[in-house]
Amino acid sequence: MNFEIKRLTEENSFAVAEIEKLCFSSPWSEATVASEIKSSLSDFFGAFCGNELAGYIGGRTVADETEIFNVAVSPKFRRNGIAGKLIEKFIETVRKKETRVIFLEVRTGNLPAISLYEKNGFVFCGIRKNYYTNPTENALLMRLAFDGTQEYEDWDDDE
Numbered sequence: 457m458n459f460e461i462k463r464l465t466e467e468n469s470f471a472v473a474e475i476e477k478l479c480f481s482s483p484w485s486e487a488t489v490a491s492e493i494k495s496s497l498s499d500f501f502g503a504f505c506g507n508e509l510a511g512y513i514g515g516r517t518v519a520d521e522t523e524i525f526n527v528a529v530s531p532k533f534r535r536n537g538i539a540g541k542l543i544e545k546f547i548e549t550v551r552k553k554e555t556r557v558i559f560l561e562v563r564t565g566n567l568p569a570i571s572l573y574e575k576n577g578f579v580f581c582g583i584r585k586n587y588y589t590n591p592t593e594n595a596l597l598m599r600l601a602f603d604g605t606q607e608y609e610d611w612d613d614d615e
C-alpha cells in the first residue's frame with residue numbers, strides 16, 4: 457500500500473478526531489486535537505493514502521523528555537506498516553531535539569500496540585493502576601531512552 461507521511465497542522469484536526477472515534481473508547485475531541493497540534497511543543501504526523509488520513513501519531517517534548525499521546529490507524533488501513541512508519545518518523549524527529557527519553561502508556565491488554573512499541577525498541581518501566589476507564593484497565597508505562605539507560609528496569613507491579 458502506498459502512503460505518505462506528512463507533518464499535521466490544525467487543518468487536519470477533524471480527520472484526526474474521526475480516527476480517534478474509530479479507534480478509542482474515550483476519543484479526543486476535535487478541539488483537543490487542534491489545541492495539541494497547535495502547540496509548539498508538539499509533533500504530529502499523519503499517513504496519507506491519497507487525500508485520506510489513514511493514521512496518525514502525536515506527542516509532546518518538554519525539556520529533554522518526550523511523551524507519545526497516541527498512535528492510531530483506521531481499521532481498514534491496518535497491517536500495512538503504517539504505524540511502524542509513523543513511529544519511526546516521530547522518533548527521528550524528537551531525537552533531533554535532543555530528547556533523552558520517550559515515554560508512553562498503553563492498556564495492558566492492547567497486544568498489537570505493545571508489540572508495535574517493543575518492535576521499535578520500547579521497554580516496560582512501570583505500571584499505572586486503573587489508569588484507563590471505559591473499561592477500567594491498568595496502563596503499562598514504556599520508555600525508549602537515548603542516554604544509555606535503556607536497560608534500566610527498576611520497577612515492579614506489586615504496589
Ligand SMILES: CC(C)(COP(=O)(O)OP(=O)(O)OC[C@H]1O[C@@H](n2cnc3c(N)ncnc32)[C@H](O)[C@@H]1OP(=O)(O)O)[C@@H](O)C(=O)NCCC(=O)NCCS
Nearest residue numbers: 479527528529534535536537538539540562568569571572
Ligand atoms: C496498534 C496500531 C496503531 C497498529 O497499527 P498498524 O498500522 O496496523 O501497525 P503496523 O502494520 O505498522 O504493524 C507494526 C507492528 O505492530 C504490531 N501489530 C500491529 N497489529 C497487530 C496485531 N493485530 N496483532 C499483533 N501485533 C500487531 C506488530 O508487531 C507489527 O509488526 P509486524 O507487521 O512485523 O508483525 C493499530 O492496531 C491501532 O490503531 N489500534 C487502535 C489504536 C491503539 O490501540 N493505539 C495505541 C494506543 S497506546
